Amino acid sequence: TEWKGWNIHKAGYPNTVGMDKFAELVEQKSNGDFSIKMYHAGVLGNQPDAIEQVRIGGLEIGNFSLGPIGPIVKEANVLSLPFVFDDVAHMHKAMDGAVGDQINAAMEKKGLISLAWYDAGARSFYNSKKPITQPADITGMKVRVMNNDLYSGMVSALGGNPSPIAYAEVYQSLKTGVVDGAENGWPEYESMGHFEVAGYYSLSQHLIIPQCLCVNASAFRRLPEAQQQMLIEAAQESAQVQRNLWAQREAFSRDKVVKAGVKLNEISEKEPFQLAMQPVYDKYLGENPELKPLVMLIKNTK
Amino acid sequence: MGLVILMAVFVIGVIIGTPVAFALGIAAVSAFAYEGLPLLIAFQRITAGISVFSLMAIPFFIFAGELMFHGGIAMRLVRFASSAVGAVRGGLGVVNVMSSMLFGGISGSAVADISALGSILIPVMKKKGYDEDYAVNVTVTSSIAGIMIPPSHNMILYAVAAGGGISISQLFLAGVVPGVLMCVCLAITAYIVAVKRGYSAEKFPGFVVLFTHFVVALPGLLTAVIIVGGVLSGVFTVTESGAFGTIYALVVTVVVYRQLTWDKFKTAVVNSVKTTSMVMVLIACAAAFAYMLTYFQVPSKMIDFLSGISDNPIVIILLINLMLLLLGMVMDMAALILICTPIFLPVAQSLGIDPLQFGMILMMNLGLGLCTPPVGACLFVGCAVGKVPMESAVKSIWPFYIAILVALVLTTFIPQVSLALPMWLAG
Amino acid sequence: MFEQADALKRSRYDRFLDYLSQLSLLVAGIALVVLTLTFGWLVFGRYVLNSTPTWVEQLSLLLVVLIAFLGASVGIHKNTHLGVSFFYDRSPFWLQQLFQLISQLSLAIFGCVMMVNSYQLMLFKWGSDIPLLGVPEGIRAIPIMLCGGLVLLYSIGHLIHLFHRVKAALMR
Ligand code: NA
Ligand code: NA
Secondary structure, three states: OEEEEEOOOOOOOHHHHHHHHHHHHHHHHOOOOOEEEEEOOOOOOOHHHHHHHHHHOOOOEEEEEHHHHOOOOHHHHHHHOOOOOOOHHHHHHHHOOHHHHHHHHHHHHOOEEEEEEEOOOOEEEEEOOOOOOOHHHHOOOEEEEOOOHHHHHHHHHOOOEEEEOOHHHHHHHHHHOOOOEEEEOHHHHHHOOHHHHOOEEEEEEEEOOOEEEEEEHHHHHHOOHHHHHHHHHHHHHHHHHHHHHHHHHHHHHHHHHHHOOOEEEEOOOOHHHHHHOHHHHHHHHHHOHHHHHHHHHHHHOO | OHHHHHHHHHHHHHHOOOOHHHHHHHHHHHHHHHHOOOHHHHHHHHHHHHOOHHHHHHHHHHHHHHHHHHOOHHHHHHHHHHHHHOOOOOHHHHHHHHHHHHHHHHHOOHHHHHHHHHHHHHHHHHHOOOOHHHHHHHHHHHOOHHHHOOOOHHHHHHHHHOOOOOOHHHHHHHHHHHHHHHHHHHHHHHHHHHHHHOOOOOOOOOHHHHHHHHHHHHHHHHHHHHHHHHHHHOOOOHHHHHHHHHHHHHHHHHHHOOOOOHHHHHHHHHHHHHHHHHHHHHHHHHHHHHHHHHHOOHHHHHHHHHHHHOOOHHHHHHHHHHHHHHHHHHOOHHHHHHHHHHHHHHHHHHOOOOHHHHHHHHHHHHHHHHOOOOOOHHHHHHHHHHOOOHHHHHHOOHHHHHHHHHHHHHHHHOHHHHHHHHHHHHO | OOOOOOOOOOOHHHHHHHHHHHHHHHHHHHHHHHHHHHHHHHHHHHHHHOOOOOHHHHHHHHHHHHHHHHHHHHHHHHOOOOOOOHHHHOOOHHHHHHHHHHHHHHHHHHHHHHHHHHHHHHHHHOOOEOOOOOOEHHHHHHHHHHHHHHHHHHHHHHHHHHHHHHHHHHHO
């Protein structure tokens, strides 16, 4: 069997190394019967398109963020609710347990199965104006968000002006003031050079969105039980590699930008932010009441 | 085998005269089918190819150019340029080059430049005693400057084909010096040829007239300032600048020049739709084609192939130049940008060439291809507008080819030509 | 690019195609003007009202797809697409007819495949919404589906002309 895989990152990135590790393990464990050709750096299309390609079956594997899966799989969109997780440890606990299983079951109905959860850290706000310590600091700020109603709702609820701008244009937009700020994790903040033009990083950690190593559901179910198990094992092992590298990478990026003079601030009082999210939760759960138990399950995972 | 099918279907399609865009699409779909890939994905690629936000600027550039032409801005630009440099020997040749800098700088499309400026300038040049082949030669070759001088939708295509990692405003900046350099080379050539052929000069109309023409042309010139200035200063994104420039051009041509009638507006809209759709469908189908090229791992094979020929970077870059030139001679620019960028850019980068500089090299090569037989859209349109048989235009065009080649060689071997301005402004 | 003086009278089918292409141009032209105006509104919103209309980007992507594919189908009807006529122009009459036959047949098949697959793509995408716009993703595939159908109709028109031309040449 030969499968084809998609990954958006360049060589050397934790996810790229993780995906290559997965391919290597699969080849080893199957004694060369099963091989995977990885297409890195997003050469076969952007993330939403690649998700569609795996669902249709043009590709068999992809490393996706659960963010862009949200519009397709409602249950996955719960992970895009701001402050749904307290911290990364909480997210791991939930995803490796019942929450992850429920979301995976919902994804399978849309043609995707997650074999393992990869890390993408926590996203925080950064801007070129001032440190953010309370919601009022965001009021009136133009903040770049990803394309999802939940993210733009989040910024609006904080009194900011959400601007959906293409990822590649964020640097220029920050530099020239088309937007005042954006939000992302350490590695992106550092590697895209955003720290050069937006020098205040405030540890809001408002979004902790995991990633999946996803496969096409029917291609996976067609395999003999033993091979399915082999793939899951390889995926889990590769996730350990990716999670370790990710932690290293975060530390590296954080050190680098702090050395470069970025003003980093913790947010001691997160409650005002969480309270401000109430309208976002109300609107979302009002439209999707069936998701309330899942949100409760996450909140109650301790 | 799949790759052979992809290429063969495409080449046969082009030879029998199927529109290039559709030949790309048909070839891609054939290869998808042969490989057993779901056809749905071919059509996902075709839609996704133009669902790219940076591309939204293209209809605006085209629309702005059409409004400028039909609303009288282009004509006033020509008049201003003519009163400024008409007194030089062979001045109208130089005027032609300058007008291309001013107008092509906005429309960003070489073919639009020729059909707009050529239809104003070529008849004037003929009337003043210039040979028609000379008029066509200058018009055709100087239109390439419009590709280099920002804004340019071909630059956007390049940025998109490169995978979105290149900043469009940086690319625009990088194009300024090579574009002006090319204009200077062409102007000098236009002058030398004019002197050789003994063309006379216009009379200098005096500074009052020059100033009047400048003032009259100024509101129109501002369209370019708005579009380019908006992007470079960062006040607007590229797309917003295009849209704002278009709305501005509309206001100027209706309120200030009062030349844009309802009928002319409709013509401008219809022409814009036709040009936009031609370019966009090419991009769309090329995306499916490029997907299959990537699928067959052509880019990495190309790196292996070229590094197998020689390990001397100069030899490889000359080889790439030659390939681009030959491809440019037989195929159209937009399609080639989309196909060649993913193949050659990694090679160039492995040689340590900056993507901005490589973009300029690519544009110049393919631009030159637009002016050469057998397939050269600019040459075709220029000859059609000037009513000159292609054979006679081609016989006397070689000094202008040399001018472009000089600019190309300088851009290829001196990185600073492309990089100095963006680096300086990035501080 | 291959405009040949068709001495043949324009049939009812031709007039139907002319009407379709006029209608396509009208819709695409309106889309272009709307596109320009919405971006004017975006700039106004961001700089004057300090509230960016977040739907503009996503809407513009839809409009451009509409302009592109409607316009492209008209280009097939009127033979205005960029093509390479070098070999065609240097070929004898019968080879030209063969070229046209292959070319138009492959366009007709392509149009058909385009229509069917875009229809399926539309159904596949219908379940999820375009973020920030709140309309089904499937809408993206509609213009290309229309284009497929129109290309099929137009290439049939060209094939009919081809048939008459060949018949006339054989009679002579
Ligand atoms: Na230009
Ligand atoms: Na010119």
